Amino acid sequence: MPKLLLITASSAEIRTVRRSRFLNFQQITMPYLAARVPSHWRVIHIDEEAEEVNRNLEADVVGITFHTPSAYHAYDLAAHFRSRGACVAMGGPHVTLLPEEASQHADVVFIGEAEGLWEEFLMGFEAGEYRRTYRQTGVPSLKDVPMACKALFHRNDHTSGVLFATRGCPNRCDFCAIAVLYPNGLRKRPVAEVAAEYASFQGKVIIFWDDNIAGDRGYAKDLFRAITPYGKWWSSQASIHVGQDDELLEAAARSGCKQLFLGLESISQRSMAEVHKGFNRVEEYARTIERIHAHGIAVQAGIVFGFDHDTPEIFKDTLDFLEQTGVQNATFNILTPYPGTPLFRRLEAEGRILTKDWRKYNSRTEIVYQPKRLSRSELLAGFSYANERFYSLLSVAKRLSRSPVQLWWTLPLNLAYCASLKAARLHQGTGLLTVGIAARGR
Ligand code: SF4
Structure with a gap:
């Protein structure tokens, strides 16, 4: 029985940076890929956000997925398992953004979405004939996607319900890696298939791991209607357009939507124009x-600091705005030009990239x-x-007193963030902290 070890890699530095996060959601790339592995393989999944990699594990194939800040750690894991005779296959965001670099550390690299190619590689491996590079040149169908392998989830608590309905985004913001990773715009799974996977989770709370759940409003409405009967609560990421359609919001609310991660990015219209996100109309944010x-x-x-039009006033102005509008939660990021994005190319052409030490591309503790x-x-x-200000008790009181959303869960959530921020401060001895939900690839 061939053995496959799947690793969702996360370096020690990144785990420290994320330590203050109250919620760290189950990563789903590997559980979805595992569902495509022939049944005679023995599959193990290690999500480093949840547990350490046992370096003594024996495997014929080791598959590793990772984001840019964990690249060197992933390369170290690859070297270790290659030295033990395993065939190491790498894929995921950083590999797709920089395949030449990754290929120096792996036996096999996957560029772009792995569906179809992954099955081809596993068959080839068993036959002793496989390629060094599997590049996605087509557009993998999102029909009949096998449900993610729940047995490989590490979180069995309230956040264990995770799935995706759509992939990619119709927009092209300069700083966002999503448009580079998924160049074919927004693609959608059949609504009935998504609803079936949604219903398959035991837990009450579901996270749609989509980049923009409302990227196609018609589809989103159909999806929300289809999942309404299950009576669960859900959350996802969405562009600002979600708030411009009352029918969509009504369908979302009725289906159990409790929170939306909204990519506001900046309260400076000039900053939004600068990164081709001018559809974010700042004067409409409050409404x-x-x-x-x-x-x-x-x-x-979702707030990003460091755009070219940001001045020292941006921080206080942003916090005033968030408090005035009663926003329940926020994730702050330092602008980070991920390799392969238009933003990276522009800053590199302007001689403004200070380092290509990918460990520093964590959006929280370093300016790159x-x-x-x-x-x-x-x-x-x-x-x-x-x-510090957003998750101070004063700000929590100000924001939630203006918020019409029920306090019974927004207040405990905010207090948990405050406690987690305090714990991280004690742990790190620094004020450079992160609080919030991960925005994949951004
Ligand atoms: S930042 Fe958001 S809206 Fe812009 S391309 Fe990325 S996912 Fe789409």
Whole structure:
């Protein structure tokens, strides 16, 4: 029986940076890939967010997926398992963004989405004939996607319900790796198949691991209607467009949507224009948040600091705005130009990339490019200020007192974030902290 070890790699540094996160969701790439492995293989999955890799494990094939800041750690794991005779296959965001680099550390690399190619590789491996590079040149169908292998999930608590309905995004924001990883825009699984997987989870709470759940409003409405009968609660990421359609919001609320991660990014319209996200109309933010709240849905704002139009005032102005609008949660990031994105190319052409040490591309503790209207220390201090102020008890009181969304779960969630921020401060001895839900690939 051939043995397959799947690793969702996460370096020690990244785990430390994320230590203050109250919620770390189950990663699903490997459980979905595992569902495509022939049944005679023995499959183990290690998600390093949840447990250490046992380096003594024996495997014929080791598959590793990782994001940019964990690249060197993933290469170290690869070297270790190759030295033990395993065939190491790598894929995922960083490999797709920088395949030449990754291929120096692996026996096999997957560029782009692995569906179809993954099965081809496993068959080839058993036959003793496989390629060094599997590059996705087609557009894999999202019909008949096998349900993720729940036996390989590490979290069996309330967050264990994770799945995806769509892949990619119709937009093309310069700083976002999603558009590079999924160049074919937004693709959708059949609604009935998504609803069946949604219904298959025992837990009440479901996370749609989509990049933009409302990227196609018609599809989203159909999906929300299809999952309504199951009476679960769910959350996902969405672009600002979600708040411009009351029918969509009503369908979302009725189906159990409790919170949306909204990519607001900045309260500076010039910053939004600068990164080709001008469809985010800053003057409409407050009204959009109000409309979402009116449907009983909480807002988690995704905020990025460090755009070229950001000045030292941006931090206080942003926090004032978030408190005035009663936003329930927020994730703050330092602008990070991931390799392969238009933003990276522009900053590199301008001579503003300061390092290509991928460990520093964590969006939380390092500035990897030269900002324009802020010094690097101002940016770091402003980022720290934003986290500290947003999750201070005073801010929680201000925001939630203005929030029409029920307190019975938004208040405990905020208090948990406050406690987790405090714990991280004690652990790290630094104010450079992170609080919030991961925004995949951003
Ligand atoms: S930032 Fe959001 S809206 Fe823009 S491309 Fe990425 S996922 Fe789409």
